[in-house]
Amino acid sequence: MESFACDVLVVGGGGAGLRAAIAVAETHPRLRVAVLSKVYPMRSHTVSAEGGAAAVIKPGDSLDEHAYDTISGGDWMCDQDAVEAFVREAPGEMLRLEHWGCPWSREPDGHVAVRPFGGMKVQRTWFAADKTGFHMLHTLFQTTLKYDGIHRYDEWFVTRLLVDEGRCQGVVAIELATGRIEAITAKAVILCTGGCGKVFPFTTNANIKNGDGMALAYRAGAPLKDMEFVQYHPTGLPFTGILITEAARAEGGWLLNKDGYRYLQDYDLGKPEPRPVLRSMELGPRDRLSQAFVKEQEKGRTLEGPYGHYVHLDIRHLGEKLIDRKLPFVRELCLRYVGIDPVKEMIPVRPVVHYMMGGISTDIHGATPLPGLYAAGEAACVSINGANRLGSNSLTEVLVFGARAGQAAASFAAEQGGPSASIAAQALDERRRLEERLLRKTGGRERIATVRAEMHEVMEESAGIYRTGPALEKAAERLQRLQERSEDVSLDDHSLTFNTELTAALELSYMLDVARTIVQSALERRESRGSHQRTDFPKRDDEGFLRHSLAYRAEDGAPRIEYLPVTITRWPPGQRVYGR
Amino acid sequence: MPTTVALAVARYRPEAESEPTFQTYEVPFRKDWVVLDALNHIKDNLDGSLSFRWSCRMGVCGSCGMKVNGTPKLTCAAFLADYPSGPVRVEPLDYFPIIRDLVVDLTDFMHKLKKVKPWIIRKEDKPTAEGEYLQTPDQLDAYKQFSMCINCMLCYSACPIFGLEPSFVGPAAIALAQRYNNDSRDQGARERLEILSMKDGIWECTFVGECTKVCPKHVDPAGAIQQYKLAGAVHWVKSLLLPWGAR
Numbered sequence: 001m002e003s004f005a006c007d008v009l010v011v012g013g014g015g016a017g018l019r020a021a022i023a024v025a026e027t028h029p030r031l032r033v034a035v036l037s038k039v040y041p042m043r044s045h046t047v048s049a050e051g052g053a054a055a056v057i058k059p060g061d062s063l064d065e066h067a068y069d070t071i072s073g074g075d076w077m078c079d080q081d082a083v084e085a086f087v088r089e090a091p092g093e094m095l096r097l098e099h100w101g102c103p104w105s106r107e108p109d110g111h112v113a114v115r116p117f118g119g120m121k122v123q124r125t126w127f128a129a130d131k132t133g134f135h136m137l138h139t140l141f142q143t144t145l146k147y148d149g150i151h152r153y154d155e156w157f158v159t160r161l162l163v164d165e166g167r168c169q170g171v172v173a174i175e176l177a178t179g180r181i182e183a184i185t186a187k188a189v190i191l192c193t194g195g196c197g198k199v200f201p202f203t204t205n206a207n208i209k210n211g212d213g214m215a216l217a218y219r220a221g222a223p224l225k226d227m228e229f230v231q232y233h234p235t236g237l238p239f240t241g242i243l244i245t246e247a248a249r250a251e252g253g254w255l256l257n258k259d260g261y262r263y264l265q266d267y268d269l270g271k272p273e274p275r276p277v278l279r280s281m282e283l284g285p286r287d288r289l290s291q292a293f294v295k296e297q298e299k300g301r302t303l304e305g306p307y308g309h310y311v312h313l314d315i316r317h318l319g320e321k322l323i324d325r326k327l328p329f330v331r332e333l334c335l336r337y338v339g340i341d342p343v344k345e346m347i348p349v350r351p352v353v354h355y356m357m358g359g360i361s362t363d364i365h366g367a368t369p370l371p372g373l374y375a376a377g378e379a380a381c382v383s384i385n386g387a388n389r390l391g392s393n394s395l396t397e398v399l400v401f402g403a404r405a406g407q408a409a410a411s412f413a414a415e416q417g418g419p420s421a422s423i424a425a426q427a428l429d430e431r432r433r434l435e436e437r438l439l440r441k442t443g444g445r446e447r448i449a450t451v452r453a454e455m456h457e458v459m460e461e462s463a464g465i466y467r468t469g470p471a472l473e474k475a476a477e478r479l480q481r482l483q484e485r486s487e488d489v490s491l492d493d494h495s496l497t498f499n500t501e502l503t504a505a506l507e508l509s510y511m512l513d514v515a516r517t518i519v520q521s522a523l524e525r526r527e528s529r530g531s532h533q534r535t536d537f538p539k540r541d542d543e544g545f546l547r548h549s550l551a552y553r554a555e556d557g558a559p560r561i562e563y564l565p566v567t568i569t570r571w572p573p574g575q576r577v578y579g580r
Numbered sequence: 581m582p583t584t585v586a587l588a589v590a591r592y593r594p595e596a597e598s599e600p601t602f603q604t605y606e607v608p609f610r611k612d613w614v615v616l617d618a619l620n621h622i623k624d625n626l627d628g629s630l631s632f633r634w635s636c637r638m639g640v641c642g643s644c645g646m647k648v649n650g651t652p653k654l655t656c657a658a659f660l661a662d663y664p665s666g667p668v669r670v671e672p673l674d675y676f677p678i679i680r681d682l683v684v685d686l687t688d689f690m691h692k693l694k695k696v697k698p699w700i701i702r703k704e705d706k707p708t709a710e711g712e713y714l715q716t717p718d719q720l721d722a723y724k725q726f727s728m729c730i731n732c733m734l735c736y737s738a739c740p741i742f743g744l745e746p747s748f749v750g751p752a753a754i755a756l757a758q759r760y761n762n763d764s765r766d767q768g769a770r771e772r773l774e775i776l777s778m779k780d781g782i783w784e785c786t787f788v789g790e791c792t793k794v795c796p797k798h799v800d801p802a803g804a805i806q807q808y809k810l811a812g813a814v815h816w817v818k819s820l821l822l823p824w825g826a827r
Contacts, residue, residue, distance in 0.1 A: 039635060048640055092709075099712075100700055101699065101700040105765075111712065134640055206635040233772075335640075336639065448628070493629035504628075
């Protein structure tokens, strides 16, 4: 078995992974750094982010205001030391990206422009029209090309982490084009594999977002933190789940029920004003807006279409000129996928799974409890997002914590020796597993799509916007059975060349592990906080649950939940107040 | 409205076949389905061995470019409703080596991308503590269009020059070079011009303009190449008149 060696291996080539790789190349130019991704880096899901990236830059704003908005937005589940580091380093990271060529939208005098965003009390969201993630990703990717020291493994798929002597020493991965299965050893590994929205049926997330890194870390013994906190974005297009950016509301869009009424005023989110008001109404936080939709539906005040209930997002009053300048992608997406022109018609929208607040537990340097293993971006949970992430914090997060993880992993790697002796044997075992259990196996009775569809059903029924104990308990059992059944999947495709059925089977197994942690963490959190709403425990319970959940994989494959205190520095738990 | 439609899909399994063949599948005809949805229906329900790339399903990741009834398209943006009579012919993009089924090899493009130096080049960078480089909305507009490329490869598949001469740098890479040349923060135009004036650079292009026609993001690579040629010609004349290297 061939084996490649590098010093720092970054898994995932989205915003966090590319920023981490540059950080390694800049701080430790003599280290060999590699970016391995199952897709070409510019395909990564960062590309789909639309609205913007938050960082304090304008007079009248302050780091403390950004921190407070983030912490209250997260319903006090954020680690405040992490938030303080985040808001402090955010402006520098954003400026660095400006220097690297990111085409930020500008004010007439040439300064970077900012826009309002949900849950933010001051305008601080930098944007590149409504394709911010796309431009950030391409800027980062193109910038990495100038570093000859950054090696890439494009379209390689990681199947396990190599761990020995208590530290992570690399991965086993499949090169998709050839099917060869190799060990890639590293002195430090950084997981930047994004979230896991695809465990749900209706999501803004791309096909590639299967929680790969989360499951890999979890199987290697690292805990997943706060997995019960799943963000529903209030404005997705029915059927496709395509995101209509929060920027549409930030620029002045209204959410209307079937009577044309701005229903958010009934949910303690403020009074309707013709112009957008910060931290109010349509610029409230995503969890509250998605919950309001469900209540509105229960009252029979939503509309009904072929793909379920929906409300209207109305941006017609913004005018064609502003829409084309600041929201061109919204118009493009509506025209193509709904067949309506938002300049003249209202956009049908409904809440849609968008983002995982939870993820691989890390400290503020991106280090997991497993030495040599780091994580950043949506795959990780530092946590700055707490129980509900504010829109436009995640694009900034990938920069700040991507850079931090890169630096920390590089420093760690610089101190390590080569791989330990048993690593090669472990890699061989893994290759044998893949061949026997998947590539050569015949006669299995399950299809990937069937098991996946049932997982989707379980997740939607039990782990949606409102949850109950009995439904979660049932879901936990069903997921366990699905996981057993998934062992009996066999493939139509036994080819070694670009076998996407093989990767789909592995992705399904990752998603089932991750789904179980979401359900178990949600079951054991007997309170309601942020995006986690239990109808059987409707109140926030700081006494019992102002603490992070940590899901560990037990011997039998079930998640075991432990808890970790939340770090509070300067903002004691308080009430979340919007619109007043 | 028909209830099903036939998809004739190009198959190529290098371990078993010496050249591509077509396989036909009957899929539900749904007006809100795109060709990619039909491919996923096949993969999930009919034949798990069909290989293709896809990810965002919203026209921005650039993964799912294929030929649909002979035209390069993003399959996530090509609606079945536009091909009601069927069969819908789905093939890999032209002019690239085929790895498997609908998956083509992008290795060559990735080298070309790097070759045009698509990053900000400056004699000196200022520290971030000194703030941003000012750039007015007009200066942004000077390159914005060329920055919209999603690297979907449709333009290469439509470019007859690239078809004849695979070493041609090609539309997307040239547009990207021009994106940086036109950026007021960049000082690397000359370096890039030297690369693109070499054989296989801009002079190969004969202005067929197919690249611009198929671009799903309205990047207008043909326009970028035209701008480049003008700059190249001016540079060449200047180098004759002012041989000591003034710009």
